[in-house]
């Protein structure tokens with residue numbers, strides 16, 4: 023590289039010297055160095071330059087500094103497509119020469135050089151073009167006659183184009199590139215005289231990033247040419263991609279002249295990668311090497327996304343591993359007459375230029391030297407060679423993309439020149455035109471040719487329009503470019519893309535391939551970025567309790583509102599189910615049936631007692647209290663119904679109070695009975711008239727009194743802080759319990775405590791009376807019933823205090839029913855039995871006989 027630099031400096035000195043001298047027409051100057059004639063040239067009134075990368079290599083040698091180095095020379099195989107570009111320049115100039123509108127009477131000439139895509143060669147070409155080196159003046163003639171080019175078309179690659187621009191810029195020679203896309207060339211401070219007909223990579227990078235974003239790929243690989251084209255383009259792409267939230271697994275660079283080991287390493291990285299999508303910002307020459315290397319070993323199928331440099335290059339189509347490739351490409355175009363021009367070559371014409379000779383010989387694998395070439399062993403051409411049947415990128419005019427860019431660039435220069443040398447009526451070839459004038463005119467060109475308009479913006483760039491190209495397998499097994507849509511940067515944001523055809527991806531399907539580092543997090547989970555990894559790599563963490571996420575890839579979970587609860591998938595909030603003991607469910611129905619049948623039982627017993635009210639056993643059993651007890655038991659049974667159904671304001675108030683009052687009524691009746699039994703025993707003692715002390719009025723009064731106390735308690739409770747329906751959301755997270763809040767817990771416990779107090783009193787008295795002689799042993803039954811009663815209620819309390827819910831209510835109802843049944847069965851069943859089934863025992867005699875002395 024050092025030697026190249028040295029060379030560059032040397033050539034620069036010559037250029038400065040020569041141009042400085044020629045510019046003022048002072049005497050003679052001597053051209054130094056090994057000047058080379060142009061690869062293709064034609065004389066004319068004004069000369070247009072051309073620089074193309076027709077070969078990919080420059081022969082390099084080790085510099086010893088002991089002898090003169092060999093002149094720079096292109097080597098390697100020829101790029102036939104680039105030759106077509108060069109021929110497009112020839113074609114355009116010929117058309118312009120023939121045209122009667124554009125530059126009538128003026129003949130343009132051209133000097134086309136091969137820059138081999140190398141910087142030293144490009145600099146040499148630039149200097150030769152600027153100096154006006156002409157084979158005619160290959161002697162110590164005056165430089166004043168030099169045919170300095172007015173403008174240059176080229177170079178094809180960005181790196182040589184930049185080198186040329188650095189030399190042309192200071193001398194104000196305009197350069198219109200057809201294929202140098204580096205965004206850096208839009209910088210007018212660095213490249214003041216640079217124009218191009220191909221859009222800048224800035225647009226291309228944006229289009230590729232949009233495309234990657236649009237198809238939902240967030241995990242991609244990136245390869246680039248290690249050149250101005252690849253490095254700038256990829257930097258631009260990565261910047262745009264980062265903005266779109268796309269992560270890059272690897273970003274590798276290589277260049278065709280790098281050692282093979284470097285290429286192998288890049289290929290290895292690609293093979294081992296997990297990203298299914300690769301974005302390649304690679305020049306066609308580099309891409310060929312990469313694909314060749316990748317073809318050597320099996321490669322997991324991949325979706326290639328390509329920059330325009332290689333994605334529309336027909337030579338790449340032979341690599342079937344990149345089937346399905348998507349990319350942006352310069353729009354396909356039509357140039358009428360161009361194919362005929364391309365095929366219009368003959369051995370005679372070809373022999374005029376070594377470049378064309380080389381093309382002919384390598385295309386047909388024959389030698390034009392009339393004999394077998396001893397160095398290559400190729401046979402002599404026999405004259406049957408037919409370009410029309412030749413299938414190579416030179417003759418393939420089905421996809422004219424960049425050729426049109428050359429064509430447009432040439433026309434732009436011609437239009438600029440037209441603006442200088444022509445007025446409305448005629449053109450003059452004697453005007454001395456300075457490149458600077460062409461440069462000024464170029465800025466203003468605005469014309470249309472073949473329906474393609476050409477104009478440049480302030481940066482010398484055209485309007486960015488791309489075709490979206492997809493490599494699709496054809497019926498005959500070959501791969502071909504299919505245009506599937508368009509990208510137009512002049513459209514408003516968001517509408518740049520338009521797809522009009524199905525895309526066939528690498529796997530042959532129309533389903534967009536997936537390339538993500540982590541699978542999407544489904545609704546119900548959230549993303550948790552893995553430490554030390556790109557943001558696209560994350561774990562999916564299920565939402566916590568009571569939280570949901572309703573979209574894919576949600577960054578976090580949201581809490582449901584208080585009366586909502588997540589669905590099992592945790593993707594939406596559902597209203598929490600409201601729980602209460604309802605009339606529709608089995609439990610509710612069973613309890614209701616039990617309650618109603620209990621009350622019917624009590625009523626029927628009362629009826630039977632009433633019918634047999636004259637019978638001794640009823641008469642013996644304090645009938646008034648018995649009826650009252652049966653009545654209160656009926657109410658007890660019925661009051662359990664208030665616990666079933668949705669709690670309302672009224673049912674809540676009714677529940678506990680009805681329960682408290684009926685139970686107190688019931689127990690005070692039992693208490694009355696117990697007292698009566700105790701009294702009755704005492705009454706057998708001489709001299710005491712118990713019935714006087716505790717006769718029916720007193721009994722009624724005491725029942726009423728006991729009940730009144732409970733009524734007062736209940737009224738106080740209801741007025742101070744009544745129970746109310748309440749949605750309990752704290753106890754269970756996933757359901758709402760509709761319950762009756764107690765309002766005042768004190769009220770509740772006082773009501774319950776009062777019942778307990780009476781029941782205990784009753785129990786104690788009955789216990790005392792249990793041994794008293796009595797043929798039905800009523801006291802014993804009362805004791806027993808009170809035992810059951812207490813047991814039921816004592817077991818009820820822990821159940822009640824623990825967890826709320828409909829089962830607690832059921833337990834409460836069950837306790838009510840159980841204690842009511844225990845009372846009714848223990849106290850009345852035996853008498854009932856006797857009345858119905860043992861009428862013979864239902865006599866006063868029998869009763870008296872048993873008790874000996876009993877008279878209530």
Ligand SMILES: *[C@@H]1O[C@H](CO)[C@@H](O)[C@H](O)[C@H]1NC(C)=O
Nearest residue numbers: 113114116117119120359363
């Ligand atoms: C230009 O004119 C010549 C002679 O008329 C003709 O042979 C040639 O094909 C024309 N070239 C183009 C590009 O039109």
Ligand SMILES: *[C@@H]1O[C@H](CO)[C@@H](O)[C@H](O)[C@H]1NC(C)=O
Nearest residue numbers: 057058059157158159160161
């Ligand atoms: C330039 O001139 C030298 C000698 O005058 C000659 O040997 C050489 O071939 C010429 N080069 C070209 C390209 O005509």
Ligand SMILES: *[C@@H]1O[C@H](CO)[C@@H](O)[C@H](O)[C@H]1NC(C)=O
Nearest residue numbers: 317340341342343345495499
């Ligand atoms: C690709 O080409 C190779 C050889 O040219 C062939 O073996 C392979 O089957 C082809 N693959 C596809 C998918 O066509």
Ligand SMILES: *[C@@H]1O[C@H](CO)[C@@H](O)[C@H](O)[C@H]1NC(C)=O
Nearest residue numbers: 443444445446447448449450
């Ligand atoms: C055009 O230029 C020619 C000479 O170059 C001149 O004679 C003629 O008058 C000009 N016509 C107009 C309309 O300017």
Ligand SMILES: *[C@@H]1O[C@H](CO)[C@@H](O)[C@H](O)[C@H]1NC(C)=O
Nearest residue numbers: 467468469475476477478479
């Ligand atoms: C080019 O000319 C057309 C009309 O001929 C005009 O609409 C368009 O805006 C012009 N473009 C530029 C860049 O000046």
Ligand SMILES: *[C@@H]1O[C@H](CO)[C@@H](O)[C@H](O)[C@H]1NC(C)=O
Nearest residue numbers: 355356357358471472473474
């Ligand atoms: C330009 O467009 C017109 C109308 O759409 C069409 O007739 C003509 O063939 C086109 N010309 C070229 C060179 O494509």
Ligand SMILES: *[C@@H]1O[C@H](CO)[C@@H](O)[C@H](O)[C@H]1NC(C)=O
Nearest residue numbers: 570571572573580593594595
């Ligand atoms: C997700 O939930 C939010 C509120 O939490 C709501 O605004 C939005 O519409 C929901 N989106 C979908 C797709 O259900």
Ligand SMILES: CC(=O)N[C@H]1CO[C@H](CO)[C@@H](O)[C@@H]1O
Nearest residue numbers: 064115116119120129130131
């Ligand atoms: C470069 C080129 O094709 N020049 C030609 C322009 O047209 C005239 C006449 O038609 C020819 O003489 C030139 O050779």
